[in-house]
Amino acid sequence: xxxxxxxxxxxxxxxxxxxxxxxxxxxxxxPYLFWYVQYPNQGLQLLLKYTSAATLVxxxxxxxxxxxxxxxxxxxxxxxxxxSDAAEYFCAVSLIGTYKYIFGxxxxxxxxx
Amino acid sequence: xxxxxxxxxxxxxxxxxxxxxxxxxxSGHNSLFWYRQxxxxxxxxxxxxxxxVPIDDSGMPEDRFSAKMPNASFSTLKIQPSEPRDSAVYFCxxxxxxxxxxxxxxxxxxxxxx
Numbered sequence: 222x223x224x225x226x227x228x229x230x231x232x233x234x235x236x237x238x239x240x241x242x243x244x245x246x247x248x249x250x251x252p253y254l255f256w257y258v259q260y261p262n263q264g265l266q267l268l269l270k271y272t273s274a275a276t277l278v279x280x281x282x283x284x285x286x287x288x289x290x291x292x293x294x295x296x297x298x299x300x301x302x303x304x305s306d307a308a309e310y311f312c313a314v315s316l317i318g319t320y321k322y323i324f325g326x327x328x329x330x331x332x333x334x
Numbered sequence: 335x336x337x338x339x340x341x342x343x344x345x346x347x348x349x350x351x352x353x354x355x356x357x358x359x360x361s362g363h364n365s366l367f368w369y370r371q372x373x374x375x376x377x378x379x380x381x382x383x384x385x386x387v388p389i390d391d392s393g394m395p396e397d398r399f400s401a402k403m404p405n406a407s408f409s410t411l412k413i414q415p416s417e418p419r420d421s422a423v424y425f426c427x428x429x430x431x432x433x434x435x436x437x438x439x440x441x442x443x444x445x446x447x448x
Contacts, residue, residue: 253435264338264425264439272435311377315435320365320384322437324377 223248225314227325235333240284240299242328244312247293254295255313255322256286265311271295282306307332336360338440340426346446352414355443358407359428367437368401368411369425377425383409416447 228243246252253272257265269280276288282305286297295312312325339358347353359366367382381391383403391401398417403409413420423444427437 255436257439264441265427265437266439267436270436320367320382320429320431320435321379321390322367324379326376 223323225325231329233331234302240302242297244295246314252314256297257311259309302332340440344444350415353416355411357409357426363428363430365429367427370422372422418447421447
């Protein structure tokens with residue numbers, strides 16, 4: 222069965238510091254992987270996706286993620302945090318050929334001035 | 335392009351009343367999803383449709399919940415009768431195979447049942 226684990230429900234970083242949000246997945250076949258961001262009182266917005274092409278995926282707002290099959294991980298990073306990055310971030314997995322996602326429980330990112 | 339449209343954005347109703355949430359997916363998308371988000375349970379998939387046909391409704395909490403998709407451009411989620419524990423934000427999302435199955439979310443409907 223597929224599952225997604227996001228380590229750390231809350232992460233705080235200083236403005237300008239590295240952002241690292243962790244996501245590990247469990248899947249018996251290569252999955253598609255996604256990161257979404259949710260700002261307060263808004264819907265989820267796609268940040269980036271991995272669909273079996275390049276393992277390093279670049280997304281919007283300076284975020285990127287690396288698919289590591291050996292570690293079953295898809296961690297999200299950004300070199301320098303900005304105050305506007307404060308939001309909740311969700312990792313999701315779907316099996317290739319299906320439409321259904323399994324979402325992680327989310328990580329709330331706080332950026333300190 | 336217009337995104338996923340949901341209405342109403344906010345709904346306040348009394349326990350026992352019928353509530354209908356509406357969703358218009360992105361034109362050309364052939365899959366539609368209804369999610370519920372609460373602090374306690376996070377983001378839960380309630381039901382999803384492919385080509386207007388319900389494929390998986392295992393997430394629908396109970397018989398009080400029903401969803402329909404009469405055509406490719408409209409879906410409803412109905413709760414009858416509503417209960418306070420149904421209070422949540424309900425999201426609709428749509429996707430298309432050609433875009434790598436990525437889902438596009440609407441702004442959500444915040445439902446409060448008193």
